[in-house]
Amino acid sequence: MSKPDFKTAVRQEEAYLRLVYPTADDIPGCISLFDTYLSCNVIRSQIKSLYRYGERPVCGPKLEDFKFCLSLKSLHPEERRDAWISRRAEWWAHRRLGKSSEDIWDIREEPLKSFPTPITDEQLGIRPIE
Template sequence: MSSEDAPSPEIIKQEEEYLRKVHPTPADVPGCMKLFDDFLLCNVMSSQFKSLYRYGEMATCSPKLEEFKFCMSLKGMHPEEKRDVWIHRRAEWWARRRMHKSSEDIWDVRTEPLENFPPRKLDPTIQTPRTID
């Protein structure tokens, strides 16, 4: 990855803060068996067909294998240290993902609510505006 592709430390820090809230204890971090299962599930026929249908190519499972191997490399660490290392690695991944366009980037995030939403309509019997439920 070139230096212009590297995520900024601020973005990584934001992702780490979020992940620390989502994974507050070492028990919340996925274990190696879960990551190995994810790798195996990536290789099953149904996952491959789904990828072929959606994207026109077979699923690439090597990133899931790398996650499993990374997890195995942490086996000797204290659980809190393992959580910190895992969170940092995952934060870097999310930060890189945020920097590039994705199929999920079809809507702009709204910073304030729409005016007059939900739309109001007049109730003919009362003749006063009310909201639609």
């Protein structure tokens, strides 16, 4: 399965995000984004990230989202929605086209033959009835 080019991925993501955020009221507010940034820095998130990934979480992008939101305050609500969708679409496109576990594992088109192997009565230690 081949990956689309960046422009195609951005267009696909924009189309999807327009469905997710149908009105300007549906995009996250600046307070919500600031809360997300703060929650990234709490001890629980720090420990969870250390445990899962062996490093502290990267909170900078969450702060950038908050600052971007503040820069949109003077725009008309529909322009704000369009700007938010464009930014998120690019973020998702980068994420989709970047490295992931799918680069390591091949997707099977059909299941393996004879897998799993059926367990026989003999393996279970069941004797046939005579």
